[in-house]
Amino acid sequence: MKKPSRARPRAPIREQQRLDPSERESIIAREAVSFFAEFGFEGQTRELARRLRITQPLLYRYFPSKDALIERVYQEVFVERWKPSWEKIITDRSVPLKTRLIQFYREYAEVILTYEWIRLFMFAGLKDLGLNARYLKMLRERAFEKLIEEIRFEYGRPSTRDLPITVLEIEMVWGLHAAIFYLGVRKFIYSMPLETDVNSIIDAKVMTFLGGIRPVLPAETAT
Numbered sequence: 001m002k003k004p005s006r007a008r009p010r011a012p013i014r015e016q017q018r019l020d021p022s023e024r025e026s027i028i029a030r031e032a033v034s035f036f037a038e039f040g041f042e043g044q045t046r047e048l049a050r051r052l053r054i055t056q057p058l059l060y061r062y063f064p065s066k067d068a069l070i071e072r073v074y075q076e077v078f079v080e081r082w083k084p085s086w087e088k089i090i091t092d093r094s095v096p097l098k099t100r101l102i103q104f105y106r107e108y109a110e111v112i113l114t115y116e117w118i119r120l121f122m123f124a125g126l127k128d129l130g131l132n133a134r135y136l137k138m139l140r141e142r143a144f145e146k147l148i149e150e151i152r153f154e155y156g157r158p159s160t161r162d163l164p165i166t167v168l169e170i171e172m173v174w175g176l177h178a179a180i181f182y183l184g185v186r187k188f189i190y191s192m193p194l195e196t197d198v199n200s201i202i203d204a205k206v207m208t209f210l211g212g213i214r215p216v217l218p219a220e221t222a223t
Contacts, residue, residue: 025062028052029072036073037116040123045069070129077120078135081111082142090146097154101147101206105180106199113198118184144173151210157217168216176209 019027035048045066049056063069089095089104111117124131148169149160180202186192194201 021062028054028059028062029069029076032069032073033076033116033120036070036123037119041070041127041129070131073120074124074131074134077117078131079138081117082138083107083111087142087146090143090150093150093153097150098206098210100150101210102203104143105176105202105206109180109183109198109202112181113184113187115188118181118188122185122189139177140170144170144177147173151213152217155214155217156220163218166216166218169213172209172213172216176205179205 031052032048035043035051039047045059046056049059052059059069063072086104086108089100089107092100095103112121121132121135145160145165148165151157151169152159183194183198183201187194
């Protein structure tokens with residue numbers, strides 16, 4: 001009786017697939033986002049390669065160091081998801097200020113209040129990678145400073161071009177922003193689901209903010 005031939009071992013997926021280099025790089029980057037969001041930046045590239053079913057040397061062909069891979073994650077999650085249209089929303093004076101702020105923060109919340117965004121931002125801060133400082137500098141320049149200029153205009157106060165932004169003004173904006181960011185912390189760090197929809201919370205926080213900002217603004221422009 002003829003013995004059954006042994007089945008030929010299946011080649012690992014990494015050997016079966018012949019991906020375009022740019023496609024392979026994108027796959028690695030996307031998986032790195034999920035991986036670091038789950039395990040933090042202490043996660044090992046060896047384990048990431050295992051999840052991708054590739055070798056660690058192959059991973060390093062695309063990203064020569066772990067720092068390079070983390071930088072790609074930063075660009076993917078924090079820089080490339082920023083929408084230039086948000087800056088136009090903030091500065092469009094044909095729309096009431098309250099409406100602009102609500103629209104901006106509703107759209108912004110859709111991007112940042114996710115498992116990956118919140119957890120990566122928290123892990124980056126704990127690891128002290130410098131990513132948070134870079135992002136928050138961008139946030140101040142692209143949103144906070146514009147927002148304060150629009151608030152001053154709304155209440156007839158001097159332009160930020162004529163009178164520098166004060167510490168208290170920035171702190172008030174940080175307070176609003178942090179309150180919205182904290183919704184994600186509650187959900188994705190503390191595992192505490194929100195008890196009402198995010199948009200309702202954002203609307204209430206924006207209205208409360210606008211109701212309390214006037215006392216910290218510079219004096220009204222003399223007429």
